Amino acid sequence: MSTETGLDQEAAQLRVKLVQALVDAGDLTDPAWRDAFESVPRHTYVPYFYDHTGRTIAADDPETRDQWLRAVHENRQLVTHRTDGSATSSSSMPSLMARMLEALQVTNGMHVLEVGTGTGYNAALLAHRLGDASVVTIDVSSDITGPARERLAAAGLRPLVLTGDGAFGWPDKAPYDRIMVTCRLRAVPLELVRQVPLDGSILAPLGNALARIRRVGALVAQGRFLPGGAFFMPLRRGAVDGQPTRRPALPDALGRPTRLPAAAIADNDFRFLVSIAVPGLTWQYDLDDERKPTGARVWAPDGSIAQLKADGTVAEAGPRNLWSALEGAYDTFLGAGAPGPERYGAVITEATQRVWLDTPGGPSWALTQ
Template identity: 65%
Template sequence: MTTDLPTRAAEARRALVQTLVDAGDLTDPDWRRAFEEVPRHTFVPYFYAPSGERVSGDERWFTAVHEDRSLVTHRTDGAATSSSSQPSLMATMLEALEVGDGMNALEIGAGTGYNAALLSHRLGDSHVTTVDIAEDITGPARDRLATAGYHPTVITGDGSLGSPDHAPYDRIIVTCGLSSVPPDLLQQLTDDGFLLTPLGNALARVHLTGPGTATGRFLPHGAFFMPLRLTAADGVPTHRPRLPTGPGRLSTLPALAIADNHFRFLASIAIPGLTWQYDLNDHGEITGARVWHPDGSIAHAHPDATVAESGPRNLWRLLEDTHRTYQIAGCPGPDRYGITLTPESQQVWLDNPAGPVWSLAI
């Protein structure tokens, strides 16, 4: 690396921002300035390659930090548990917040601190609070924020509880995966505020409608985030159960269908908590797949269109049923879905609340 890192990094940021602008991911001038001026390399001094190798301080590190890609930044027992999100997705989410001057924002999932820095650049330090579960995440994030010249409130705690001491918030942004919306977060919104969160594999924008009730719609964008950690030991992916050894059966759902991100969204809502692993041919096409759940269920789809299943649930049969619903509905994207929340239930629906409905576990 050359000694003039700040100058090189500023040039690389401008190039990245232009890429985001050209792709239509970054349209707001205020957010454009934030991405141009907040140094991502300060917040990602290292990352972990897929092999587990820690990469830092060389040209490979510099290039990766200034590309539109997510980077694993924290590992627990060898498993990835925190990351710096893909800048294009960050830009999409920040613009979807529709913030204005003087608004207060709460971020759930401080991670590296980079997103909190972007929020602070736009809103000011005193208007931004960010929460993460473990001091070994929030401590470095706080230090990096200070190095970059930002001083939002950084809290170590359970993100599902938010930060009531600093409420109410005009906007709450969640940068980790949720399986349902924590009720405590809704209680910390202003009457006209809203929460933007990943649910399943897409983004939901949720508005209050009354005490303990809310409704929202999903945005068209996909969103893949590491799950919310409720304790410092959470977030470690479950080990794959033993593969089924019994005879397979012919399936109406080929492994290739799982490459359809619109279907993957519905699957993430209807059958939450799945982990996927693919077989690819020389052309990068999916020929087989394994999918499993923390309850010990696993399915193995083979290239010959057969599938074998084991465990307490037949996962592939559940996916087949979900795919039929998806096809009958015309293969909808996430923006055709909405969500209704009450103190007793949270339901995702297709097209309108009277349409097909999936209940979220709360």
């Protein structure tokens, strides 16, 4: 069995390959952030994870040790915390972390709040780049923050790690030049806007893409979405909040034709619009041998459910016609030329929050918590 020193050496070699892959893919371009990814070992912050069956893959398990070591040095998301059988925290894909950290646009001396501590790996990257005193990180559960704090301390890093509701930020240490949210939001909490100064910014996943929102006035902020998708677990504000909604009973009605094909639900650009226009959905797919959708079930917290069948028909049940709402979003999507997230923007005020397409006067959708 490898000693700890042997493990660290093996991990260092794999980390070099991972960082080079991020550079080659164009996800890591800033020399300061490259230094952080080269210096901060991901494996020390992810000593175990859960595979798709819920099995634990761990460094201290001889049967899974090699699988664990490979996985933590691959560009993949790893589920690291489960609550009542549901995944509730993870270590994000390194490529997405790199893109977010670069999009944060920090400079030396800036003060950063991270909402969503997770494993502590992202806080470690921030602390390496900016220094311990410049980083505050918060998560909802001590089951998450306790181990993260211990891992950071073992690595000689001591950013402020707090347990609390990330939607409220941490006003005691405000203002923050930048706030980085690493969990999906349905709307931007106004407390976070309060905790950045004028021209300070919040980088957060709104729906399934990243928005960079700049404060421009008293509780007024605006910004644009960045290209590409960003799939995060939802912000949790309690023990069960943020967990997937249980699937309602399947519709027993006969199917009807639909103008929304199965292929469209795999389109990330369309799915971004869905995440804004029809938020809070949970999906299950039927996939062919090429892992392309041939059918699906989608449901909402209000009990609405739709089933797209293999014959291309759809059936709906519950308090609203869920698939009809998706068809309406698809009509907008096609009519606008299949826009990606970079064509959308957002405006946040104390009274309203809206995401708009192309211009503030274009099609728009209200955001609600």
